[in-house]
Amino acid sequence: MVGLESLLLVFLGLLVGMIVGVLPGLSATMGVAILMPLTFAMSPENGIATLLGVYCGSIYAGSISAILVNIPGTPAAIATNFDGHPLAKRGEAGRAIGMATVSSFIGGTASVFVLIFLAPQVANFALSFGPPEFFALAVFGLSIIGSISGDSLPKGLVAGCIGLFLATVGMDPISSHPRYIFGRTELLSGVLLVPVLLGLFGLAEVLAQLNDKTTVKVLQQKLKNLVPSLVDMKKCAKTIVRGTIIGTVVGAIPAAGAPIASLLSYNEAKRNSKDPDSFGKGNIEGIAAPESANNASTGGALIPLLTLCIPGDGVTAILLGAFMVHNITPGPLLFQEHPALIKSIYSSLIFANFGILVCGLLLAGFFARLISIPRYYLLPTITLLSIVGTYSLQNNIFDVWIMIFFGVIGYILNFLGIPFGPIILGLILGPIAESNFRRSVIMSDGNLTIFFTRPISLLLLVVTVLILVSPVLKKHYTKKKQMSAHGAS
Amino acid sequence: MFKYLMRKDVILGFLTLIAALWIYVTSNHFPIPLGNKVVGPATFPKVISYFLAVLGVIIAIGGILTKSPSTIDFTKMDKKDITKLIASVITVILFSIGIKLKLFIISSVICLLLFIFLTGAEWNIKDKKFLLHLFYSVIITICIYFIFGEFLHVDL
Known part of the structure; x- marks a missing residue:
């Protein structure tokens, strides 16, 4: 099982993740990316455990700012806004945060048990895969570009192609012929993931937020009734179970992810409610539904990641990169070659979810105060961590120049509406796709x-x-439906 | 014609097409596989260039046809914002040079302080808040030095 050191690191990761999650403007993806360098010197078990803590903590804590500021700390907490903020306006922020905490704990923990039960079965099935299946799997993994493309699928696909192109830099995997190295021997081993990651999700994000003049207004109130009452728990029991199932299933589907899971769960809760009109006006079920689902999606998203090397969403794409940095390739063989790591992942996730329950109920007030940290303290710290984190990879300043290059390029890409998630996905899955295609x-x-x-x-x-x-067909179908409705009216 | 060229998607479409062309041309210099190996080092870059070319055309056409285009107007850009952006990139480069010269602590404090002002804090040395910013810069520098330099043995 997992050691005390790992548990302590999960706890620390969880606290940092909660700080990242609670601050509007900082995403779970950014948190995992910036903290990844801190895990370089750790064993894979400890390193991954820390990042899993960050992952779970940030997904949960997005709800706190959604409730208190009406801005979701992370995209996964979008649906929590709908009823969370109206409750806070009524002076019931404590009740809302308490329900978000308990629902997150139940959803997250249940999904870990699904992961424990299902992952080995999927891995066993995938053991029979050969190069053609792995190529198809990598291409299938790239299909999540559709979900992390933002508004435009073509732009997401361009980003994916940029990532795939970056993956071709360095020595060709079969013939060892150097490609796109521009005479730099440092590029022979390819473009490293960490400088790209920290350039895009660290520096580029900072540059993009540099001239952002929006201010955050926090609802100041004492957080009371953090522990949910029996009446609330009874009322939300069905919703939490439904949210957990939706979250786990949606999380496990590549091309979905926590934001979709929480919105779907919210919608189902509203549809099945006896009082659907009260949703959006401060219904406690409107908190339980998205929060159980978004944390359940964390366990679900790890099923394809661990067994098939396919990330379920943007954050797990970064987590996949973390595995690679520790020289571990997720996939069916992971279960045979690294059983200790698998056990550590399971234990870390369960511990992280218990941590959410304890920290969420005890430290909610502290996290609420953090929302007011000025941007001029956060952005410089992120920049510094990105630079030093990149340098720590191999004590080589060339990596820092690469990071700065991608920071500036990322700023331009962001300006042109190109999302970053698909770039990382292409960079990670590119070599797998290319080598298996050629084999x-x-x-x-x-x-x-x-x-x-x-x-x-x-x-x-x-x-x-x-x-x-499907998104193109869906758009076409919706347009047609709207036109026919317009014609009828 | 000129009004279309200022549209973000049209610019992106053209940039994508240029990138596709560059990848295609440069990949022509890679060795051709011998025997029955139909795929070589150039295959993947070429496939990527085809995809990029098609996507470039789609994005550019979409940019021309859209009724609500997002445009770039350089004359309306705030000079102060651009200066801030350039100054931030220069600060980052200077800090990186500081690391290279093994001057982490001093360059970190200076760059953090500079960045604090670039990201919105008021610049007034006589103000009490300046001391707070300085204190924050020193504390963060010490924390990062301790974590990376001492704990992770990074050569700072």
Whole structure:
């Protein structure tokens, strides 16, 4: 099982994650990215445990600012805004935060047990995969670009292509021919993930927020009734169970993620409620539904990540990078080669969820006060951590120049509406896709139909196409529906 | 014609097309595989360039056809904001040079202080808040030095 050191690190990660989550403007993705360098010197078990703490903590704590400021700390807490802030306006912020904490704990813990039960089965199934299936799997993993593309799928795909191109920099995996190294020997081993990550999610975000003049107004009130009453728990029991199921399932689907899980759960809670009109006006079920779902999605998202090397959302794409930094490739073999790490992940997640319960109920007031930290203290600290974190990778200033380059490029890309998540995804999954594609083609003597004659790879490729095409079809269908409704009226 | 060229999506579309062309041309210099190996070092970059070319066209056309375009007007850009941005990048570069010269502590305090003012704090040395900013810069520097330099053995 997991050692005391790991548990302490999970707890520290959780506290940092909660601070990141509670501050509007800082995302879970940014938190995991910036703290990743701190784990370089740790064992993989301790390093991953710390980052899992950050992950769970930040997803939960987004609810605190959603309730008190009406700005979700993280995108996963969007639906918590709807009823959380009206409750806070009525002086019931404590009640709302208490319900968010307990729902998050239940959802998160239950999803870990689903992960423990399902992950080994999926991994066993995936053991029979060959290069064509792994290529199809990597392409399938890239299909989550659709969900992290923001408003425009083509822009998300451009970002994915940028990531795939960056993955080709360095020595070719089969022939060892150098590609796009511009005479720099430092680039022979490829573009490292950490400088890109910290450049895009650290420096570029800071530069983008530099001229942001919005101010945060926190509702000042004493947080009372943090422990939910029996009446509230009875009222929300069904909603929490439903939210947990929705969160775990949606989290496990690549191309979904915590924000979609919480919105879906909120919608279902409203649809099944006897009093749907009270939603949006301060219904406590409107807190329980999204919060149980978004924390349940953390366990769900780890199922494809650990067993198939496919991240469920943007944050897990960064977590996948953290595994890679520790020289561990998630996938079916992970369960055979690193059983201690798997046990550590399970224990860390359970501990992190208990930590959410305890810290959420005891330290909610402290986290609420943190929301008012001025931006002029946060942004310089993030910048410094990004630079030093990059330098700590191999004590090489070249990595810092790469980070600054991606910071500036990221600022321009952000200005042009290009999302960063797909770039990271392309960079991580690119080498897996390329090497397995070429191995497959060599295996089949140059016959490209190998990907369509093997059932699993065919199925994965078909699902990928469906996932990528579905937003376009959905948009087309909605437009058509709106036009026909307009015509009828 | 000029009004279309100021649209963000049209600019992005053209930039994407240029990138696609560059990737395609440069990948032509990679060695061609021998024997029955139909895929070589150039295959993946070429596939990426095809995708980028198609996406560039889609984005550019979308930018021309849209009824609510997002445009770039350089004349309306706030000079103060641009100066801040450039100054921030220079501060970051100077701090990195400081690390390279093993002057972490001094460069960190100075750069943090500079960054605090660049990100919105008022610049007044006589103000009590200045001391608070200085104190914050020193504390953060010490914390980072302790964590990275002492605990993680980074050569700062």
